Amino acid sequence: MAEKVRVGVLISGRGSNFVALEEWNRRGDRAYEIALVASNDPDARGLMAAKIFGLRIWAKSHKGMERAAFDMLMDAELRRHNVQVLALAGYMRLLSPEFIRAWEGRILNIHPSLLPAYKGLDTHRRAIEAGESFAGCSVHVVTEELDDGPVLAQAKLRIRPNETPEILAQRVLKEEHRIYPEALDTFCRTLRGEAQPTISSDLKK
Template sequence: MSKPRVAILISGRGSNMTALLEAAARPGYPATVALVLSNKAEAAGLERANAAGIPTAVVASKGRTRAEFEAELTATLAQNRIEILALAGFMRVLTAEFVAIWTGRMLNIHPSLLPAFPGLDTHARALAAGVRLHGCTVHLVTPGVDEGPIVAQSAVPVLAGDTESTLAARVLEQEHRLYPAALAWLAAGQVRLEGARAVVAANLAAGALANPLPQFAPLRRDEQTP
């Protein structure tokens, strides 16, 4: 049985793209990355993909209507026989019409524990809100920005003294673990839609939430509160 053909859509350096490519290169991974596509010709991730031997394409979005952009995007995906889309730092809001074509077959990763902090500047907003847990979410894409059914999440602690950059680095490490797993589940047919929810197969459900909280040694007797 052939593996589903995946296109990774990027707009920049392609950090999560690299994690997906590395995972897909392993024996037994249930998807083939058949294309890396960017809406920006200068996206650094295109060079990374080329170096890995992955076909690339540019569909420019600047100076065009959304209809023009998405018409060429659709044609390019069809030419490459793409079956699943993985958005990885793709900085374009897609129309409801385009999203409908890919219902249940398009993933995105967002740097927060949705539904908290949709949109931009998630790490700064998490610090300002004083949350104790932050993280990342892989979700199926719907017309609403960062509103789609959640497939998997990974949580990290917000530590005293954290800055945007230190918190972002901790979250990014989890993104690189979570996204390849979620894409594998979708490609293997282990994710299904039930109304507005994404349901992960029972034997994988425990892995749909990763929570790498630090493990602390118990207090010594002389440290305990009387």
């Protein structure tokens, strides 16, 4: 049996996508295992979930530090745990170009829009105000350009009449929890030579 790909998950808050990754991992024979959960906020709620799961954690505040210096510390810790792939799960701090280049092609992110549309923040309000018919989420490979890089998977939702950004966000989050684990597993299987990455898109009402 091929060895599991060691994944480092980066979080800044409640870590609901991290929890989805770990719970899905425990329900079957997956290609990845979470080797470390790292955060730039020692009080991030997701760290408690990581402790309950029995996972290794690393947390340090980035405040007062240059971006590249903080990322260098995090990079050293990830490598100390032999991490091979990174999964951003609500990590709310931009990564330095040096860090991204060091992990080029091995960082995944989940973004709450149908990329390449609505990069950045406040995606649901922007989509509703623009009169879009659909919203959704995308798993993509991280590059130095914000919310750019190849899209590995998407889930598409029809925006309902009079829907608020808050309600839409809740609906999209459920889809994030569904597609991110599968996309990460497929990506890791590709690294092991077992599968080719595919772009998927589901339409949900």
